[in-house]
Amino acid sequence: MDGRSLVAWNLRRLRVARGLSQERLALESGVDRAYVSGLERGRENPTVDVLDRLATVLVAPLAAFFAEPDDPAEPAPALKAGRKPK
Template identity: 40%
Template sequence: METRQLIGARIRELRKNRHFTQEQLAEKMGINPKYLSGIERGKENPTLDTFIKVAETLEVSIGELFYQLEVENPKKRLQAILTLIEQAPTEQQRLAVKVLSALF
C-alpha cells in the first residue's frame, strides 16, 4: 500500500470512529465530498492546509493523522530485526531463535 493510501485509510478510520459520513465531514471542512473520497482512497494529493482542516474537524492533532503510519519496506524490516538480534545479549539471542523457530 502506498503512503497516500495509508494516510487516506487512517483518515477514513478516524472519520468512522467519530461517526461521520464522508458527506458530513466534507461539509464541515468546506470541501467537495468527492475530493474527500479521493483523499481516503489515496487518489488525491492534499495540501498541508487540507490536513490541518481534517485534523481540526475531527478534533485530533495533525500527528494523529499519521499515527503508526509505516510504509512497508521488507529490507528495512529485516534490517531492524537483525540489528535488534545483533545488539541483544547471548541469552536473549538464544531466546529469539527459539521464538522465531516456533513462529516459522
Template identity: 45%
Template sequence: MITIREREEQQFLNGLGKRIKLLRVSKEWSQERLGFKSNLDRTYIGGIERGEENPSILNLKKIADALEVPIEKIFTENKE
C-alpha cells in the same frame, strides 16, 4: 513502469487515506459530513481516503481540525 519512489508515495497516500477514514468512521460520520465540517468537497474527501488525492498540508489541517484531532494523528499509525 512504476518506480520504487512512486510506489512508496502511493503507499504513503493509501495509508494516510486509511487513517483519515478510520478517524471519520470512529465518529460515525459520512464523507459528506466530514466535507462539510472541513469545508472540503465530499468527493475530494473520498479521493483522499482512496489514496487518489495528494492533499495539501492546509487541507490536512482542515480535516484534522474538523475531526478534532491533532494533525499528527493522521500521520501516525494507530497501534491499538
C-alpha cells in the same frame, strides 16, 4: 504502506470513529465530498492546509494522519447505511 495510503487509512479510521459521513466531514471542513472520497481511496494528494481543516473537524492532531496502523490489512468498519433520523 506509502504516505498517501497511510493518510487515506487514518482519515477513514478517524472519520468512522467520530461517526461522520464523508458528506458531513466535507461540509464541516469546507472540502468537496468527492475530494474526501478520493483522499480515503488514496487517489488525491492533500495539502497540509486541507489535512489541518480535516483534523480540526475530526478533533484529532495533524500527526494522527501519519500514525502507523497496528494491522493495516484490517480496514476501518463502515458506518451504518442510510440517513440518521432527524
